[in-house]
Amino acid sequence: MQLPQTFEDLISEADTLKLYSKLIQQINKDFLLANIDLDFDITILPTSLKYLLHEVVFKLIQEKFADYLNLLYIIDVSELKIKQLDGSDTLKLSEDVTFLILQREWQKVWFRNVYS
Numbered sequence: 001m002q003l004p005q006t007f008e009d010l011i012s013e014a015d016t017l018k019l020y021s022k023l024i025q026q027i028n029k030d031f032l033l034a035n036i037d038l039d040f041d042i043t044i045l046p047t048s049l050k051y052l053l054h055e056v057v058f059k060l061i062q063e064k065f066a067d068y069l070n071l072l073y074i075i076d077v078s079e080l081k082i083k084q085l086d087g088s089d090t091l092k093l094s095e096d097v098t099f100l101i102l103q104r105e106w107q108k109v110w111f112r113n114v115y116s
Contacts, residue, residue: 057097
C-alpha cells in the first residue's frame with residue numbers, strides 16, 4: 001500500500017473507494033478510546049475535518065501533553081515519523097501530526113476494506 005502524501009490525495013482516495021465515512025468512524029472510535037471528547041459527524045466536509053482535527057491536536061500539545069501522547073499510542077502513529085518532525089513551531093508540528101494521524105487512520109480503514 002502506498003500511503004497518500006497529501007491531505008487532498010488521502011481524501012480523493014477515500015472518496016474514490018467510498019470509504020470516507022469509514023475513515024470518520026475510525027477517527028471517532030480511536031478518539032473515544034483515548035478519552036478525548038470529539039465526535040465528528042459522518043457528513044463533515046473534509047476541510048472542516050482537517051481544521052477541527054488540527055485544532056484539537058494543537059490544544060492537546062499545548063495543554064494536555066499526556067493525552068496527546070496517549071492518542072498517538074492508541075492510533076499507533078509511527079514514533080519514528082513523529083521524531084522526524086520539527087518541534088520548534090508548535091502550529092506546524094500540530095499540522096504535521098494531524099496529517100500523520102489521518103494517514104494512519106486511513107491505513108487502518110484501507111486494510112480492513114481490502115482484507116475483510
